[in-house]
Amino acid sequence: MPVLELHDIHKSYRSHLSIRKYWILRGLSLSIHEGEIFGYIGTNGAGKTTTIKLALGLIFPDAGTVRLFGEDASRPELRRRVGFLPENPYLYDYLTGEEFLDFHARLFGLDAPARRRRVRDLLDRVGLANRGDRQLRHYSKGMLQRIGLAQALINDPDLVVLDEPMSGLDPIGRREVRDIILDLKARGRTVFFSTHILSDTEMICDRVGLLVKGSLKAVGRIDELVSREVPYWEVTLRGVVDGALPCGSVVSRRDDRLLVRVDSQGDLHRLLGILNGHGAQLVSVTPARQSLEDLFIREARGGGPVTPGAGDDVAR
Amino acid sequence: MLARINAIALNTFREAIRHRILYLLLIFAVVMISFAQILSLLTVGSEEKVIKDFGLASIDLFGVLTAVFIGIGLVSREIERRTVYTLLTKPLHRFEFVLGKFAGLAITLLVNTGVMTLWFFLVLLIKGMLDGALVIAILLLFFQFLLITALAVLFSCLSTPILASVLTLALYVVGHLLWSLDLLAARLTSASGRALCRALYFVLPNLGNFDIKGEVVHGVAIGGSRVGWASLYLVLYGSAVLWTACAIFERKELQ
Numbered sequence: 001m002p003v004l005e006l007h008d009i010h011k012s013y014r015s016h017l018s019i020r021k022y023w024i025l026r027g028l029s030l031s032i033h034e035g036e037i038f039g040y041i042g043t044n045g046a047g048k049t050t051t052i053k054l055a056l057g058l059i060f061p062d063a064g065t066v067r068l069f070g071e072d073a074s075r076p077e078l079r080r081r082v083g084f085l086p087e088n089p090y091l092y093d094y095l096t097g098e099e100f101l102d103f104h105a106r107l108f109g110l111d112a113p114a115r116r117r118r119v120r121d122l123l124d125r126v127g128l129a130n131r132g133d134r135q136l137r138h139y140s141k142g143m144l145q146r147i148g149l150a151q152a153l154i155n156d157p158d159l160v161v162l163d164e165p166m167s168g169l170d171p172i173g174r175r176e177v178r179d180i181i182l183d184l185k186a187r188g189r190t191v192f193f194s195t196h197i198l199s200d201t202e203m204i205c206d207r208v209g210l211l212v213k214g215s216l217k218a219v220g221r222i223d224e225l226v227s228r229e230v231p232y233w234e235v236t237l238r239g240v241v242d243g244a245l246p247c248g249s250v251v252s253r254r255d256d257r258l259l260v261r262v263d264s265q266g267d268l269h270r271l272l273g274i275l276n277g278h279g280a281q282l283v284s285v286t287p288a289r290q291s292l293e294d295l296f297i298r299e300a301r302g303g304g305p306v307t308p309g310a311g312d313d314v315a316r
Numbered sequence: 317m318l319a320r321i322n323a324i325a326l327n328t329f330r331e332a333i334r335h336r337i338l339y340l341l342l343i344f345a346v347v348m349i350s351f352a353q354i355l356s357l358l359t360v361g362s363e364e365k366v367i368k369d370f371g372l373a374s375i376d377l378f379g380v381l382t383a384v385f386i387g388i389g390l391v392s393r394e395i396e397r398r399t400v401y402t403l404l405t406k407p408l409h410r411f412e413f414v415l416g417k418f419a420g421l422a423i424t425l426l427v428n429t430g431v432m433t434l435w436f437f438l439v440l441l442i443k444g445m446l447d448g449a450l451v452i453a454i455l456l457l458f459f460q461f462l463l464i465t466a467l468a469v470l471f472s473c474l475s476t477p478i479l480a481s482v483l484t485l486a487l488y489v490v491g492h493l494l495w496s497l498d499l500l501a502a503r504l505t506s507a508s509g510r511a512l513c514r515a516l517y518f519v520l521p522n523l524g525n526f527d528i529k530g531e532v533v534h535g536v537a538i539g540g541s542r543v544g545w546a547s548l549y550l551v552l553y554g555s556a557v558l559w560t561a562c563a564i565f566e567r568k569e570l571q
Contacts, residue, residue: 056405058401058404058570079405084401085402086398089401094331099330103326103327107320
């Protein structure tokens, strides 16, 4: 049973003075499975935040259904098992870090000793143990992101939804957030997060979904989506002259090193075969695999659809 | 449910007491109540009436301003600043959020009115003019603040803070002049005009129900039925306003 399931979701909006409808999501279907880290990537304005808001009941779909833990997601009781960090969170700046977490813990009906314990543990976990008594107005952006993450974990949720959790963080902050996400997975929790930072997505996600202009263009495991094709190889040779090359094109030359691009496996074998006869030396062969970024750019520019190798999600 | 409403109320109270505008209004109220003493020196023979009248009017004005200026931002500011996102993704019903915001400001107003009343009574004590009937007048003023807070919360769910403040202040003024609508209805010859005036008379908040300042200052006895009616009116009208606010917020898109 999926932890979160969106089925055939349509969502539009109208600007204040217009009767024209603008479609944000068109027939989006997506399932998030228990225990996985799911990265939700897409261009600006693709509808990532809208999807998250719909999933959590902050806005309502024009059509389609949202189910949390197999039940109708509109029931607030289900959110006992959910944690959420919004994008660029604006938090109550007049509260101290401890007061802020305590306030959110109260919404789950935790008693005072349990709240104190939980607040202390979470401040420690997000590296703010000695900043808990400061008002949030004195926090840096990275600290706000971390205290925001702590409030999302206050109920030890089964599903953690993070909207752009790495946005605006320095490399250390990103690393810390990444570690927390991996730690959540290790504890058997499910993490669904949206992001622009593709390197992080590639590094930690079990599956990704690529949203372009309100439609899910691709969904599946990263290796299913991007690593099947090797469009060319880059071969670095030493001690060979350009004219001796039977195939391939020279990309660059530095001292006696030559970087050659070869477009087929047959050409690669032919090239490697001449090395002994010319006294040349092979330095490296690098298959140029398609990266998530390549896929992202191709789809964002309106490229052909990428079909997942497996999975039960519908890519539209 | 109560624990969650309490949590929202406590946070709203915390926000209000850390708001500079609350202290500014309180300071102005205290200054105005004190100023009544100086003003009373200019009158002959009615010093007590001036001090009481001016004191009650100051509590009325600054209580209403607190209810309006803090109340109108209660819900809309949470949406504007997106702080509401982390709350409504918890197991919190939307109506609990609205009721919690209302309760938080009601507690703030209770403290605010309490401070103004204490200062007012201190001035009267020094002058030897303390009068128990003033407590009833201030209690009814507090009821009025609660009703205005409910209206501010309703408008806060509907529109921007500026528009909400204009609408709430407009209803405050209209609510005190509603008796004239009743008079107008009696004088109109057109049946439809009379029906419209009567309908508006019953739909708009009749804040005259909470205004016994004149009677108290002039020593007119206040019957229990007057206080009972004001209490009943607050419960019925206030509940209707809050129910509407909750119903609107229930389907509000939090963009």
